[in-house]
Amino acid sequence: MKYILVTGGVISGIGKGIITSSIGMILKSSGLRVTAIKIDPYLNIDAGTFSPFEHGEVFVLNDGGEVDLDLGNYERFLDVNLCRDNNITTGKIYHHVINKERRGDYLGKTVQVVPHITDAIQEWVMNQAMVPVDENKEEPQVCIIELGGTIGDIEGMPYVEAFRQFQFKAKRENFCNIHVSLVPQPSNSGEQKTKPTQNSVRAMRCLGLSPDLIICRSATPIDMAVKEKISMFCHVKPEQVICIHDVSSVYRAPIILDEQGIANYLKERLNLPIVDSASNLLFKWRNLADRYENLQKTCSIALVGKYSTLRDCYASVFKALEHSALAINYKLNLMYIDSIDLEQTTENEDPMKFHEAWQKICKADGILVPGGFGTRGMMGKLQAISWARTKKIPFLGVCLGMQLAVIEFARNCLNWKDADSTEFDPNTSVPLVIDMPEHNPGNLGGSVRMGLRRTVFKTENSMLRKLYGDVPFIEERHRHRYEVNPNLASQFEQSDLHFVAQDVDGERMEIMELANHPYFVGVQFHPEFSSRPMRPSPPYLGLLLAATGNLNDFMQQGCQLSSSDRYSDASDDSFSEPRLAELEIQ
Incomplete structure (x- = not known):
């Protein structure tokens, strides 16, 4: 199993969900079986009780899971059906660990964030990554994991630590990190600023994770000089800096990523069995994007x-x-x-x-x-x-x-x-x-017909x-x-x-x-x-x-x-x- 962790920096809502979905679609178009996991570091068990004003829609899966809307992006881009356990929340993790503690599974040990919470995160990811997502019932070959929030958030620290440990457990040839960061362009100067990305990557390195790819989000195409500057100060090669500027539709995002060679990089980095990245699926997606714009x-x-x-x-x-x-x-x-x-x-x-x-x-x-x-x-x-x-x-x-x-x-x-x-x-x-x-007014839990x-x-x-x-x-x-x-x-x-x-x-x-x-x-x-x-x-x-x-x-x-x-x-x-x-x- 190959694992790709997608993290974000500088601001939330930067587009990690679309980028994660796009990478998955590119890999699927290359003939690979792909699944996706979304990690939301909030204490809610699921998204079912969220106010739409605060968190957007509640996306419903086949099994009745009420999950984050990013899983909707995964399903639409990958054309697969995911399940509720593809959405990990802090509430689910703590609920799982506390139940084990109540049963005595830890044999009287002191239950702590490290190693018990971090171990539970790793076990959940490994178990869910093996669950088939399509009709042929074959296990996925690649699991893309999106970590919600931004690097440095207090609530995200256990997950960063879990993946710091996990990268060694999975081994380097099976794990890579893609970091999505904002490159702002203040209107008063019009200059694209790299310092937020530098600080974000530095903060992530201090926590034990180093990005293999840096995907820069910007309002306009990024200049080559800016790309080279990010490469120099973030300790990656220029070809490991990929840029996605604002476009007319999300259908263009996979095309931009593919044109910058992300499939070839991941093939070499993770030794993926990719034969032909320019598959019929990617060709259709390109035509879809072209049609949308015309x-x-x-x-x-x-x-x-x-x-x-x-x-x-x-x-x-x-x-x-x-x-x-x-x-x-x-x-x-x-x-x-x-x-x-x-x-x-x-x-x-x-x-x-x-x-x-x-x-x-x-x-x-x-x-x-x-x-x-x-x-x-x-x-x-x-x-x-x-x-x-x-x-x-x-x-x-x-x-x-x-x-x-x-x-x-x-x-x-x-x-x-x-x-x-x-x-x-x-x-x-x-x-x-x-x-x-069958609605029981005295028991509101599970009173919604779901799935x-x-x-x-x-x-x-x-x-x-x-x-x-x-x-x-x-x-x-x-x-x-x-x-x-x-x-x-x-x-x-x-x-x-x-x-x-x-x-x-x-x-x-x-x-x-x-x-x-x-x-x-x-x-x-x-x-x-x-x-x-x-x-x-x-x-x-x-x-x-x-x-x-x-x-x-x-x-x-x-x-x-x-x-x-x-x-x-x-x-x-x-x-x-x-x-x-x-x-x-x-």
Whole structure:
């Protein structure tokens, strides 16, 4: 097993997740089996209890693990399915060690950070690195480990010490360190400064780790003189200094790394069995990046949520929309709208925000209401859903978005004025959305339906079934506590709203579609978590197809996707079947 540790310096949020994912994709394109681990040095057991405002979205895995959003980047770039143990937190490590101490596994010894915590970190990494991540069940050959935070953080010290020891346990030919650092460029001088990188590398060396590669992040391309200066003062060769400047899309990052020879360096440094680094996968990725930068037409989607101030709160939703837009040769214009701004309430006292929010809604080619929790901004979401339904604007509701779409239809089309969710009104006279059947209010732990679950189509006359490839069932990731009341669902049968798919027991409403509408779809699951750059999520693809006026043509073609001409020249804006060829929806 080969281990690559990715650390960061100077500031957090420097892009280690994208760089880690890009390196993994390059190595996978070279024919290697790659896995990835993210280390988060916080005391939380997992990311499930985080506020989206503080930490961005909670990414959900197949096994129901609630993890850091960087694992979403790993899955999208590597096109693999990871598990909850690929996300290590300090809370998990300490919980593991304390449980062993309570069982008496340490035989009365004093339990300390060194060696017990550091040993636990190393054991976890070695064990998880051997877990297969693809269908062939073969063990990975390379494990890339991203250490969250920056070098010098107090909470990260046990991990740095663990890997200081681990480099000798694994041996030099099996372990290397890549350090990502910022090269700032103050506007007053315009000069790129190397001192922060020098200090960061010096601090890491003092802790016992020496970088094999230094990846410099900057706003503009780094001058050769700056690169040579970093090489001289950080004790590495010039070819060991790699530069990534700000680019138009993350799809360009692997290309920049590959052009600077990172695959060849890692091949020699770790003696990797790389035969041909210019594989078909990397070629497709390069064309993907080129197409993204040459898109001409634009499609505007309004995302109506409650966490619009931090875009990372909807990272996977944005990526799923972007994947779908790129597949049909459109550039995505995503308009974030705080649902509270759509309401005329005391909470929204700024009339300018109110008018700006509704202007965006009016301009949108499609409307998306994503998942979420809580009552704040609920009325604004309902108003956006009502607008999409009555004005025939393509709409997709995800999780809470689907529940609200059902409530809106019941109130305004079935005249159930008191229809509501028990999440918002526990005493509602028409509990249209209720707690899950197995939910125990006295035990909140584990009360969320989580992970990959099967959804069975109940009819062949379903738009979403056709988009999924006319399959009898699908499997998607869930994360919810409330569901449409199955006792009331049957009363929609004579209306235009149909529940076209349910769970395997027929108790949970999983997909709803509205008849006599270009595209009005709600899903209880979260399809964005399984979207990939070259295999977009069908519900999001349907939204983009409808928003661009191409859905009917696509449906008339039988949703058949050709395998030729996968990445055509984006300068031709015509819509045709080959442009969707990369989807290969099974």
